[in-house]
Amino acid sequence: MSLLWLRVAVLLYGIASLAVLPAALYDRPRWRHVAVPATVAAFLFHFVSFAETLNAAHHALPVDTHETQSLLALLLALAFLLVYWRYKTVSLGVFLLPVVALLTLVPAFRPSHETLALAHSNWIFLHVVLLLAGYVCLILSLLASLLYLVQERRLKAKSHLLPRVKLPPLDTIDQIALRTLLFGLPCMTAGLLIGSAVAATTVGAAFFIDPKVLLSFLMWIAYVGMIHIRRISGLRGRRAVYLSTFVFFVVVTVWAANEFSAVHKFGGV
Amino acid sequence: MSQSLVLLGINHTTAPIEVRERLAIPAGRLADATRTLLHQPGIREGLILSTCNRVELLTLQHEHDTPSDLLRFLDEYFAVPAATIRPHLYEFREREAVRHLFRVASSLDSMVVGEPQILGQVKESYTVAREVGAVSGTLDGLLQRAFTVAKRVRTETQVGSSSVSIASVAVDLARKIFGSLSGKTILLVGAGKMSELAARHLIQQGAASILVSNRTFARAEKIAATIAASIGDKPVAAEIIPFEDLYAHTHRADIVITSTGAPDKIFTRAHGRQFLDRRRNRPMFFIDIAVPRDVDPEMNNVEGCFVYDIDDLQQTAAANLADRGREAAAAEEIVSGEVARYQQRLLTLDAVPAIKALQQNAEQIRQTELAKLDSRLSTLTPEQREAVESLTRSLTAKLLHPQLTALRDPNKRQ
Numbered sequence: 001m002s003l004l005w006l007r008v009a010v011l012l013y014g015i016a017s018l019a020v021l022p023a024a025l026y027d028r029p030r031w032r033h034v035a036v037p038a039t040v041a042a043f044l045f046h047f048v049s050f051a052e053t054l055n056a057a058h059h060a061l062p063v064d065t066h067e068t069q070s071l072l073a074l075l076l077a078l079a080f081l082l083v084y085w086r087y088k089t090v091s092l093g094v095f096l097l098p099v100v101a102l103l104t105l106v107p108a109f110r111p112s113h114e115t116l117a118l119a120h121s122n123w124i125f126l127h128v129v130l131l132l133a134g135y136v137c138l139i140l141s142l143l144a145s146l147l148y149l150v151q152e153r154r155l156k157a158k159s160h161l162l163p164r165v166k167l168p169p170l171d172t173i174d175q176i177a178l179r180t181l182l183f184g185l186p187c188m189t190a191g192l193l194i195g196s197a198v199a200a201t202t203v204g205a206a207f208f209i210d211p212k213v214l215l216s217f218l219m220w221i222a223y224v225g226m227i228h229i230r231r232i233s234g235l236r237g238r239r240a241v242y243l244s245t246f247v248f249f250v251v252v253t254v255w256a257a258n259e260f261s262a263v264h265k266f267g268g269v
Numbered sequence: 270m271s272q273s274l275v276l277l278g279i280n281h282t283t284a285p286i287e288v289r290e291r292l293a294i295p296a297g298r299l300a301d302a303t304r305t306l307l308h309q310p311g312i313r314e315g316l317i318l319s320t321c322n323r324v325e326l327l328t329l330q331h332e333h334d335t336p337s338d339l340l341r342f343l344d345e346y347f348a349v350p351a352a353t354i355r356p357h358l359y360e361f362r363e364r365e366a367v368r369h370l371f372r373v374a375s376s377l378d379s380m381v382v383g384e385p386q387i388l389g390q391v392k393e394s395y396t397v398a399r400e401v402g403a404v405s406g407t408l409d410g411l412l413q414r415a416f417t418v419a420k421r422v423r424t425e426t427q428v429g430s431s432s433v434s435i436a437s438v439a440v441d442l443a444r445k446i447f448g449s450l451s452g453k454t455i456l457l458v459g460a461g462k463m464s465e466l467a468a469r470h471l472i473q474q475g476a477a478s479i480l481v482s483n484r485t486f487a488r489a490e491k492i493a494a495t496i497a498a499s500i501g502d503k504p505v506a507a508e509i510i511p512f513e514d515l516y517a518h519t520h521r522a523d524i525v526i527t528s529t530g531a532p533d534k535i536f537t538r539a540h541g542r543q544f545l546d547r548r549r550n551r552p553m554f555f556i557d558i559a560v561p562r563d564v565d566p567e568m569n570n571v572e573g574c575f576v577y578d579i580d581d582l583q584q585t586a587a588a589n590l591a592d593r594g595r596e597a598a599a600a601e602e603i604v605s606g607e608v609a610r611y612q613q614r615l616l617t618l619d620a621v622p623a624i625k626a627l628q629q630n631a632e633q634i635r636q637t638e639l640a641k642l643d644s645r646l647s648t649l650t651p652e653q654r655e656a657v658e659s660l661t662r663s664l665t666a667k668l669l670h671p672q673l674t675a676l677r678d679p680n681k682r683q
Contacts (some may be wrong), residue, residue, distance in 0.1 A: 155445060156569055158581045169448035170552060234549035237572045 002056065005049035006070070006108040010041030013077070013101035018092035026166065032090055036081075039097065043077045046104065066107035068128065073103035075129075075136040083140070083176060089168040092176070095143045123198050130191030135251055137184025138223070142244040144177035149241050174236055177244075181227050192220055212257035219254045222247045245268060272313060272407065275337045276366040277358060278325030279378050284357035291349050294319040299397045302346060307403045309342050314408040316398040318373070320390045322380050327370060328419040329407050354577045367411065368608045374415040375422040376429065378599055383429035383593045386421045411611070418607045425529050425603060431589035434584045435463060436470040438589070439556050441473060443524055446575060450475035456522030457481045459529030460492055464558045467526055469499055478506035482515050482523060484529070507640065520547035527563035535563040541571035548573075554627065556582070620676045629673060631665045 023031035050070055080096045083089065123224035150168045167173075195216075200206035207213055226247050229235055235243065279289060294302050299317060306315040306326060314329040325539040326339050340358070344351045352658040361369045373376045377385045395412050398404040404412065423429055432441040440450075447453055453476045457468050460483060468479060479496060483489035486509065491508040510518045519525060519540070529535060536555065541573040544553055550573050577585075639646075639661060646654060 151445070152572075155442070155575050158577065158585070169444060170446050171448040232549075234551060236550055236552075239572075 002052035002200070003108065005045045005052065006026040006104065009042045009046035009049060010101060010104045010108045012038045012045065013104060016042060016216045017097040018095070018096055018100050020090050024091045024094050024166070026091075035090055035093060035097075036084060039077060039081060039093070043074070043081065046074050046077065048072070064108070066166050068132070069103050070107045071129070071140060073100045073134065074105070075132050076100045077140065079136050079140050079180070081158065083180075087168065087172055087176060089172065089176075091147055091168055091173075092140065092143050095146075097116075099139075123194050127195040127198065130187045130194065134188030134191060135255075136222070137180040138244070138248060138251060139240060140180040141177045141184070142248050144173050145241045145244045146181065148173040148177060149237055150239050160240050170236075177240065178227075178230055181223075181230070185227060188220060188223055192216060212254065213255050215250070215254045218248070219250045222250050272329050272331065274327075274329055274363050274366045274407075274411070275339070276325060276327050276369055278318075279354070279357045279359070280325070280378070281322035283351045283359055285516070288353065288357055289322070289324065292319075292324040292347050292354070293321070294324070294342065296393070299394065300401050303394075303398050303403045304401045305346055306342055307401065309338055311338060314405060315403045316394055316408060316412070318391060320387065321627055323373070325360075325373070327366070329580075332377070351531055362368040364608060364612055367378045367611055368604065370411065370415050371418045371604045371607055372601075373421040375600060375604060375606065376419070377422070381433055381590070382597050383431075383433075385429055388416070391419075392416065395662065411623060414607070414611055418604060420604050421575075421607070422600045426596045426599045428600045431592050433586050433590045433593065435586060436467045438582050438586045439467045439526075440470045440474050440583075442556075442577060443554055443573070444474075446552050451491055452461060452477045453523040455479045456510070456519060456525045457492065457496075458525065458535065459483060459531075459559065459562065460488055461528035461558060464526045464528035464556075465492060465496060467485050467556060467558070468496055471524060472496070472500055472503065472505055475628045476524070479507070480508050480518060482510040482512050482518075484512045485513060498673075516543075520544040520553075522553070523551070524556065525564075526552045526558065528558040529563050530559070531563060532561060534565045536568060537565045538567040540573055541568040541574040545571060558582075617677060624673055624676050627669060627676070629671055635661050635665050 015027065016035045019031045019035035019038060021031075022028045023035045050067075053070075076096055076099045080093050080100070083092055147167060148170060151170055151173060155165070155170070168176075196207075196213075199213070226243050228242065229243060279292065281289070286398060294317060294558055299319065302319075303315060303317050306317060309315075312328050313331070316327045318325045318327070326342070328339065330338075332529070339552050340351050340354065343349065345352055360389045369378070374388055374391045376383050376385065379387050391412075395404060399409070432438045439487070443450055443453075450471060453471075455471050455476050455478070457464060457479060472479065479493065481489045481496075483492065488510075489509045493509060497505055497507050515535075517521040520538070520543075525536075527535060541553075545551075552573045552575065553569065553575065555564045555576040557576060560579060564576050564578070566576060568574050639658075646657065649657065
């Protein structure tokens with residue numbers, strides 16, 4: 001049954017991804033009235049599916065890559081809805097909703113064969129959720145920075161001859177970019193601390209010389225550095241995009257480092 | 270007696286300002302003029318719309334009256350010879366009068382298509398006409414419909430969404446950069462009607478303070494006082510910046526409006542970098558209305574600086590105006606649909622007296638026939654009597670049904 005709900009969610013995310021284009025780019029309110037309810041409905045189906053999956057498997061945390069991927073998509077959809085609720089803009093949905101749909105597509109149509117090695121503790125659940133929330137904030141901030149760049153270029157180009165595309169004001173986009181980072185930092189910090197504490201008790205000192213773990217701490221330093229630079233110098237536009245992109249690649253590297261990690265990876269069933 | 274809807278008027282396309290100004294009615298005299306119109310022979314309801322671009326009389330009158338009655342009203346009330354007015358007049362009747370009213374209320378007949386003031390002016394005229402009792406049944410319904418149509422046009426099309434004046438384009442652009450203008454600071458450098466107008470617009474939209482700098486200190490003081498006075502009750506912090514201290518204060522402003530007569534550039538790219546450093550990269554919007562320009566266009570290449578000169582503003586306004594033209598086509602379709610619906614509704618209402626008469630006649634026949642049989646039906650029990658009543662009512666209704674349906678359907682009636 002959970003798979004059916006997930007497939008319904010994928011369909012609704014797909015509808016929302018298409019509806020958000022005229023809603024965000026051409027300021028057609030009718031399409032916004034399709035995109036937002038479709039996302040809300042998709043989020044609910046997705047949540048039910050996720051909860052049912054965990055319940056059926058008698059565990060309280062995502063144990064394989066597909067479940068983790070599904071949780072990431074769920075958090076991204078939630079982030080989109082929160083940004084819409086706070087700033088009344090659906091522009092970020094142009095990038096976010098297709099990503100959510102794609103992330104959900106694979107778990108909905110291809111069963112997974114991997115499990116997380118440390119799938120035995122509620123603390124690990126918190127570790128996973130908090131880190132994913134940190135990633136979501138970073139993705140959101142990167143998208144907002146890109147949107148800022150687009151809007152800045154349009155305003156500088158005096159684009160009265162370009163098609164009438166409506167984007168949020170620069171100041172709003174900047175607030176989204178910075179506030180999501182500020183929200184993501186405590187999530188990422190707590191996620192890493194919990195992960196480290198669990199690892200120290202289960203794996204021991206060897207955990208802290210693992211490449212994945214070292215990269216994770218580098219990611220945290222980059223994250224903190226990015227916030228510091230943005231706040232101190234008021235970094236915006238092109239340079240903000242470069243900085244966010246750099247940190248995003250660090251995050252992707254950390255994610256991919258599962259392959260090279262001896263202590264932190266998804267294993268075959 | 271049947272009624273006829275007649276609209277007679279002049280507007281900016283049919284009459285020059287010299288004629289329009291002679292027929293213009295000040296707001297204070299509108300009630301009196303409407304009352305006088307209502308007292309004209311044959312007029313049952315009436316409304317006068319008087320703006321700087323049009324004077325229109327919308328009347329519901331007996332069908333035999335001709336528009337010359339209205340022309341005589343114009344002649345007598347304004348003391349303008351009919352011969353002077355007649356060449357500029359237009360007249361619409363029935364369906365075309367409805368269409369014209371809907372187009373006017375929706376701002377499709379305005380000089381600047383989509384401008385929002387006209388709907389307020391129509392509503393004002395309506396309020397005055399209601400107060401003097403010149404608008405009641407039919408015209409009341411028509412005007413309410415016109416307001417609904419105008420609202421539909423505004424919400425379903427983009428005809429009024431883009432700015433078409435220099436000052437409103439400036440406000441629009443500022444909003445795209447800063448979102449809300451609340452708490453923003455404006456710096457006005459130099460003097461000029463257009464720059465002052467733009468500053469006023471920005472303050473009305475929420476800007477909290479204004480810095481004024483001019484080569485002549487007294488002139489700067491005067492400009493600041495004029496702007497503060499024109500804003501009304503809104504508290505605005507105004508500060509005069511001596512021209513020689515201009516560069517030391519420019520970074521405080523979010524929006525800089527320049528319109529000096531200086532032959533050389535006042536603000537260069539290097540200045541832009543300097544201001545942004547001091548503002549920790551918070552964006553700045555330069556509106557350069559001066560010719561020759563005060564701001565080096567190169568400053569637009571500094572990240573965070575947005576420079577718009579008078580040409581940019583004018584081109585944006587022109588592009589927005591063209592956009593409105595495209596949207597107006599969609600708005601015309603809405604108006605056409607609404608005119609057809611209104612006409613249909615009127616025709617249905619027209620049939621009501623005939624329907625009532627037919628039903629009353631049938632009921633009378635039924636009652637007469639039952640009365641004839643009264644002695645023979647007296648032996649029936651109350652239940653049987655009720656069954657006979659019900660049967661006759663049902664028969665009458667069924668026999669009338671085709672005729673009533675035909676009467677309610679305007680297409681079948683015609």
